[in-house]
Amino acid sequence: MGVAVDKIFEDFLNKQSIFNNKDALTIQYTPDNIPHREEQIAALAKILAPALRMEKPSNVFVYGKTGSGKSLCTNYVCSQLNKISESKNVPLKVVYVNCKMRKVADTEYRLIAQLAREFGQNIPATGLPTDEVYKIFFETIDKDKKLIILILDEVDQLVKKVGDEVLYNLTRINQELKNAKINIIGISNDVLFMNNIDPRVKSSLNEEEMVFPPYDALQLKDILSERAKIAFNKGSISESVIAKCAAYAAREHGDARRALDLLRVAGEIAERAGRDRVEEKDVDLAEEKIEKETIEEVVKNLPVQSQSVLYAAFLILKSREPPVYTGEIYDVYKSICVRTATKPLTQRRVSDLISELDMLGIINAKVISKGRYGRTREISLSVSDEILNKIEDLLKVDLKL
DNA sequence: CGAGATTCATGTGAAGTATACCTTTAGGCTTAA
DNA sequence: AAGCCTAAAGGTATACTTCACATGAATCTCGTA
Structure with a gap:
């Protein structure tokens, strides 16, 4: 291999980079200035302020579409709060958990276990009774006098999956605690989330409610400009590029995350x-x-079985127009399993996997009744052909076909 | 011709099972007195 | 006798299976106009 790798690296270092601080365009980055959310930030700060006097603030529920700044603002306010509490020696702790993360907090057990881990406990992935984990969590928290602010991001996902009992238990904790107090901030993408929830939970969790409207194109532009100033080197980015990113993202319900991604990838x-x-x-x-x-x-991180199901759908759609039905997919799926020498799952389970794929947005599945010819799901893929081919290759490799 | 019964293919809920992992407990062995 | 290790016992969460019943419109049936 006579490739001059060292030269590539050399050039890379010598050339003036486009980026100055690329991190500013990632979702993890918390800017000092958050445009167009002053109102929400102020409101949230007002609600949480009593925490500094060790009074338990109201529980809050935050609604808004993806990329409307919910998580960012909540984290920002809480980190500011944390900063002040530290300097004034107020025992305050903020814990953030994203409930959607697979294998981290997507069941009751895992959520509580994760919370306990945040407090330095070592909880096994399985084996302990859930009550036991609750107890451990309680006791760890209650060891000394402090106030805990618990941010549950994307709770709607969790509740959809395992019911609202978790929330009930969490809201009840305060009555059991002697020293510590716990305050819950729930974040949800689904505005109608609260409608089908136990009224007891609702009343205690929804003490305060906050809605984050989507950004419009102009607001997105401001946000991007702000970040671009930090992220890019002078002169490497223009107004028009920023405007274009903003416009594209505004088309999709004003998703700021998407706008930032666009800008970052364009830069790359x-x-x-x-x-x-x-x-x-x-x-x-x-x-x-x-x-x-x-x-x-998403596809790469899918369990093998889901990949197989997805691949089955691809195979059928390659030779035919949509829609495809569950039964067909299951047959093809079984033959794939034979080829990959894996044990096929039951149709019942595959049905659930199809639902999950639908939730992930990789496919569109709609239950329809075909009258005399039964009832099934009508399935189509929700991506363009070009991407489809790419994914197919990916699956082939992953499934070793 | 139309109301009601029938039918099909699979959705969906509940309960059961396999697996992997946890803590507790009872021996069994070693060790120190 | 006390201490320590190990293996079995008893228990749990999770992913999956099994069983059984629910769905809902196209189609069929049959009485009636």
């Missing part, structure tokens, strides 16, 4: 092409790339 594309400024066409390329990558990411 320009950088890789060896240019020193981002151009508008990069944004178009970025949009394609993001769609491809996010789906790829």
Whole structure:
């Protein structure tokens, strides 16, 4: 291999990079200034302020679509709160858990276990009774006098899966605690989430309610400009590129996360092409790339069985127009299992897997009745052909076909 | 011709099972007095 | 006798299976106009 790798690295270092601080364009990044959310931040701060006097603030519920700044603002306010409490020696702890994370907090046991882990406990993945884990959690918290602010991100996902008993138990904790107090901030994408929830939970959890409206294109532009100032080096980004990203993201219910992704990926594309400024066409390329990558990411992390089911759907759709029905998929799935020498799951389970794939947005599945010819799910893929081929290759590799 | 019964293919809920892992407990062995 | 290790016993969460029943519109049936 006579490739001059050292030269590539050398060039990379010598060239003035487009980026100055790419982190500013990631979702983890918390900027000092959050435009167009002043109102919500102030409201949230007012609600939580009593915490500094060791009075338990009201529980809060935050609603809003993805990328409307819910998590960001909540985390921002809480970290500020944390900063002040530290300097004034107020015993306050903020815990953030995302309930959607597979294998982390997507069941009652796992959520409580995860919470206990946040407090330094070592909880096994399985084996303990859930009550026991609750007890451990209680006792750890209650060891000394403090106030805990518990942020449950995407709780709607958790409740949809395992019911609202978890929330009930959590809201009840306060009555059992002698020293500590716990305050819950729930974050949900689903505005109608509270409707079908135990009224007892509802009343105690929904003491305060906050709605984050989606950003419009202008607001997105402000946000991006703000971040771009930090992320890019001078002169490598233009107003028009930013405007384009904002416009694209505004089309999708004003998703700021998407806007940031667009900008970041566009920058990466320009950088890789060896240019020193981002151009508008990069944004178009970025949009394609993001769609491809996010789906790829999801598919890659799928359990093998789900991959097989998905692959079955691909195979059928390659030779035919949608829609495809559950029965067909199951047959093909079984033959795939024979080829990969894995034990096929039952149709019952596959039915659930199809539902999950639907939830993930990889496929569209709709239950329909075909009258005399029974009842089934009508399934189609929700991605473009080009991405479809890419995923197919990916599955082939993963399934070793 | 139309109301009501029938039918099909699979959705869906509940209960049961296998697996992997946990704590407790009872021996059994070693060790120190 | 006390201490320590090990293996069995008894228990749990989770992913999956088994069983059984629910669904709902196209189609069929049959009485009636």
